[in-house]
Amino acid sequence: MENGSSTARWCFRGNEAMTTESVSTIRGVLTEIYRNINEADPRPIIPLGHGDPSAFPCFRTTPIAEDAVADAVRSAKFNGYASTVGILPARRAISEYLSKDLPYKLSPDDIYLTLGCNQAIEVVLAVLARPNANILLPRPGFPTYEARAAFNRLEVRHFDLLPEKGWEVDLDTVEALADKNTVAMVIINPGNPCGNIFTYEHLKKVAETVRKLGILVIADEVYHHLAFGSNPFVPMGVFASIAPVITVGSISKRWVVPGWRLGWLVTNDPNGILQEYGIVDCIKAYLNISPDPATFIQGAVPQILEKTKDDFFSKIVDILRQDADIFYSRIKEIPCITCPSKPEGCMFVMVKLNQTLLEDIKDDFDFCVKLAKEESVIVLPGVTVGLKNWLRITFAAEPSSLEDGLARVKAFCQRHVKKQ
Amino acid sequence: MANGSSAKWDTFQGKEERNAASGITVRSVLDEIMENLNPSDQRVVVPLGHGDPSAFPCFRTTDVAEDAIVHAVRSAKFNCYAPPVGIEPARRSIAEHLSCDLPYKLSPDDVYLTAGANHAIEVLITALARPGANILAPRPGYPLYEARAAFSNLEVRHFDLISEKGWEVDLDSVEALANDKTIAMVIINPGNPCGNILTFNHMKKIAETARKLGILVIADEVYDHLAFGSNPFVPMGVFGSITPVLTLGSISKRWIVPGWRLGWIVTADPSGILQKSWIVESLKSYLKITADPTTFVQGALPQIIKETTEDFFLKITNMLREAADMCYDGLKEIHCITCPHKPEGSMSTMVKLNLSFLEDISDDMDFCIKLAKEESVIVLPGFAVGLKNWLRITFAVEPSMLEDALGRIKTFYLRHAKKQ
Numbered sequence A: 001m002e003n004g005s006s007t008a009r010w011c012f013r014g015n016e017a018m019t020t021e022s023v024s025t026i027r028g029v030l031t032e033i034y035r036n037i038n039e040a041d042p043r044p045i046i047p048l049g050h051g052d053p054s055a056f057p058c059f060r061t062t063p064i065a066e067d068a069v070a071d072a073v074r075s076a077k078f079n080g081y082a083s084t085v086g087i088l089p090a091r092r093a094i095s096e097y098l099s100k101d102l103p104y105k106l107s108p109d110d111i112y113l114t115l116g117c118n119q120a121i122e123v124v125l126a127v128l129a130r131p132n133a134n135i136l137l138p139r140p141g142f143p144t145y146e147a148r149a150a151f152n153r154l155e156v157r158h159f160d161l162l163p164e165k166g167w168e169v170d171l172d173t174v175e176a177l178a179d180k181n182t183v184a185m186v187i188i189n190p191g192n193p194c195g196n197i198f199t200y201e202h203l204k205k206v207a208e209t210v211r212k213l214g215i216l217v218i219a220d221e222v223y224h225h226l227a228f229g230s231n232p233f234v235p236m237g238v239f240a241s242i243a244p245v246i247t248v249g250s251i252s253k254r255w256v257v258p259g260w261r262l263g264w265l266v267t268n269d270p271n272g273i274l275q276e277y278g279i280v281d282c283i284k285a286y287l288n289i290s291p292d293p294a295t296f297i298q299g300a301v302p303q304i305l306e307k308t309k310d311d312f313f314s315k316i317v318d319i320l321r322q323d324a325d326i327f328y329s330r331i332k333e334i335p336c337i338t339c340p341s342k343p344e345g346c347m348f349v350m351v352k353l354n355q356t357l358l359e360d361i362k363d364d365f366d367f368c369v370k371l372a373k374e375e376s377v378i379v380l381p382g383v384t385v386g387l388k389n390w391l392r393i394t395f396a397a398e399p400s401s402l403e404d405g406l407a408r409v410k411a412f413c414q415r416h417v418k419k420q
Numbered sequence B: 001m002a003n004g005s006s007a008k009w010d011t012f013q014g015k016e017e018r019n020a021a022s023g024i025t026v027r028s029v030l031d032e033i034m035e036n037l038n039p040s041d042q043r044v045v046v047p048l049g050h051g052d053p054s055a056f057p058c059f060r061t062t063d064v065a066e067d068a069i070v071h072a073v074r075s076a077k078f079n080c081y082a083p084p085v086g087i088e089p090a091r092r093s094i095a096e097h098l099s100c101d102l103p104y105k106l107s108p109d110d111v112y113l114t115a116g117a118n119h120a121i122e123v124l125i126t127a128l129a130r131p132g133a134n135i136l137a138p139r140p141g142y143p144l145y146e147a148r149a150a151f152s153n154l155e156v157r158h159f160d161l162i163s164e165k166g167w168e169v170d171l172d173s174v175e176a177l178a179n180d181k182t183i184a185m186v187i188i189n190p191g192n193p194c195g196n197i198l199t200f201n202h203m204k205k206i207a208e209t210a211r212k213l214g215i216l217v218i219a220d221e222v223y224d225h226l227a228f229g230s231n232p233f234v235p236m237g238v239f240g241s242i243t244p245v246l247t248l249g250s251i252s253k254r255w256i257v258p259g260w261r262l263g264w265i266v267t268a269d270p271s272g273i274l275q276k277s278w279i280v281e282s283l284k285s286y287l288k289i290t291a292d293p294t295t296f297v298q299g300a301l302p303q304i305i306k307e308t309t310e311d312f313f314l315k316i317t318n319m320l321r322e323a324a325d326m327c328y329d330g331l332k333e334i335h336c337i338t339c340p341h342k343p344e345g346s347m348s349t350m351v352k353l354n355l356s357f358l359e360d361i362s363d364d365m366d367f368c369i370k371l372a373k374e375e376s377v378i379v380l381p382g383f384a385v386g387l388k389n390w391l392r393i394t395f396a397v398e399p400s401m402l403e404d405a406l407g408r409i410k411t412f413y414l415r416h417a418k419k420q
Helices: A016-020 A026-034 A063-075 A088-099 A116-128 A144-151 A171-177 A200-213 A279-288 A295-307 A310-331 A364-375 A399-416 B007-012 B016-021 B026-034 B063-075 B088-099 B117-128 B144-151 B171-177 B200-213 B279-289 B295-307 B310-332 B364-375 B399-416
Strands: A046-048 A111-114 A134-139 A155-162 A182-188 A216-220 A245-250 A263-268 A348-353 A377-381 A390-394 B046-048 B111-114 B134-139 B155-162 B182-188 B216-220 B245-250 B263-268 B348-353 B377-381 B390-394
Touching: A026 A364, A026 A377, A046 A390, A046 A399, A063 A295, A063 B063, A088 A111, A088 A263, A088 A295, A111 A116, A111 A279, A116 A144, A116 A182, A116 A216, A116 A245, A116 A263, A116 A279, A134 A144, A144 A155, A144 B279, A155 A171, A171 A200, A182 A200, A200 A216, A263 A279, A310 A348, A310 A399, A364 A377, A364 A390, A364 A399, A377 A399, B026 B364, B026 B377, B046 B390, B046 B399, B063 B295, B088 B111, B088 B263, B088 B295, B111 B117, B111 B279, B117 B144, B117 B216, B117 B245, B117 B263, B117 B279, B134 B144, B144 B155, B155 B171, B171 B200, B182 B200, B200 B216, B263 B279, B310 B348, B310 B399, B364 B377, B364 B390, B364 B399, B377 B399
Parallel strands: A046 A377, A134 A155, A134 A182, A182 A216, A216 A245, B046 B377, B134 B155, B134 B182, B182 B216, B216 B245
Antiparallel strands: A111 A263, A245 A263, A348 A390, A377 A390, B111 B263, B245 B263, B348 B390, B377 B390
């Protein structure tokens, strides 16, 4: 340092509260697991840990979406700042798109554009957080909810999803957990991490429970319409006259473009409760000081939503169905892993690990680290999503890559099985 | 409402205090003023309230930038999630680009990508905030600092910029304001709202003052290189070995694409103090949970930075110079307005409103509302940036529109001038 003077006294420090608040997001855990990849392994890495199949050619998004973005940029009409809630044509297009599946019409004013669904989650939790409040989250779930709740000092209480019942919500625990400070419960449908689709009847019961408790539902529908089993996808907004629903979603999954960062927060509230209780004003105030999605991507939204053909959607769903079938039959061949429920939607499945059948595998995290090192396959340890000694496996991959990956998992398990 | 009772939704009340704190942003004040526009006025609305000339054909961004975006989207290589700090090629190109103007080389690891400079402000304030701490911000300044600080419970203390001295920092007031809980001071150069460029010597004094106080400098350089007067733009990072500097910037202003939402935070800190004091850790932690900029815009960045020609930059600064000159000369004829310092950078200038020359105009907001209603010209009232009864006038618009607007402001003045 200049002048050889002793270190100046610096008055600033990092924010320890933030760094120790173990930001264990999926990305963070996967990064750590990736560190164990053996560079010398010539085989391609099979990524079955994250919800992002965009790198696989078979999952490439529709040219319609690319065209829409190119058109928007070249028009030079969307280089400016957007309104804080998002530009009207985009909000209108989304309201029409979502209203197709609802018994009422959403207004463009019910739609708020966000930087992906993750930012919509950020907004909702920030708006609901206040001293002593608590929120009910599913276990297993999506750890961004826990991370944002911790950041906002919002207490989290977990209700269980029941593997023996197709991962339905244990509504008894929901009622037992809630108290006068509970503000909301989160439902992720199609289910991440479980790969389930909730039935109409079950969602209705959830809505009635929520009404009884006087809370609202946050319906995370980022995987909307990615359903390929016997249960059709039903948006929670269908039950919004029973209890208010805030839906969060995006184009990321259905169009396989998570990097585009275009999501939405929707107030499904035909009875105007959210308006009455100041939630709408809070959402607007929060968005006023928050970053926005790129204006030209907002500009491309009407074209993307209106012109994408059903062919594209069916193609994606067909690949996912094929993947789920491959997954379910291959996983049965691996004795130390049990799949309680065949996936019928979304991109993931939760499977139970019987690590007692394995030599020298301590737990799910250890399993994933060693799998990465020995087989160059990435899966997510269940502890990250709330279920220790389970695994979240992404089946959304090029089918041949999935086959390869599962074969390597099987080889790994056989190599590590306890000798009798 | 079904079943009549409203009490049961009490638990998720909105938060009035939170809303109030975030109330003042440039956008929200301008929205309020624009509500007063007269719909039957046939003339085009001239927007001299915000720093966004992207709508004007003469300010259209370079083809190079548009090409880069289209290229990145069509490559299908950037549809995926990006790492929280941003993709490496983008960070590298920014590090190289900024290092051109520094006496040391930045590493890609010194660069953190954000969704625009506004988001960079959010990340910095959130990472630095701790109970009881304070930061020093300029008056007049940029109200998002205050809004985000309020949101994070970080106290802001204001030091003055001296209008008689080209809007230099009143370093005596800085020293008087700081205490042992002060962690940083914000310097906006090129100046927003004042349109000034700080000299090398003055910036050195600022760095030395910061060092003496043991605080870091947040160098808001979002208008970097938009300098067209006699003072060249000098990045604060030049003095990074005197005191650690956190530089924030974006492509928004220099490339006239504020809607593309791509910004950065750079640690200009050759002595590594920010690392040692855990500031870097705090930044990284928050980046893990905050929103990300669109991956393909990150992907386009190397091409944008490498291939944009000097011609384009010269064209923009020449237009800004001419506009600034026109604005300064035009304002001389409007006697209720005094411009203390001819603008030499950025896109706007601060001018004093002499209410004593006017009949029935009560303050700056009243002036702006009536000007919008009667003349369809939008300017920003100074209270929004910390100086009541001043005005921030943006000169970065189509020259003919600027001329038109100056004519209309003069007409407005004459209409409201106090009769002698």
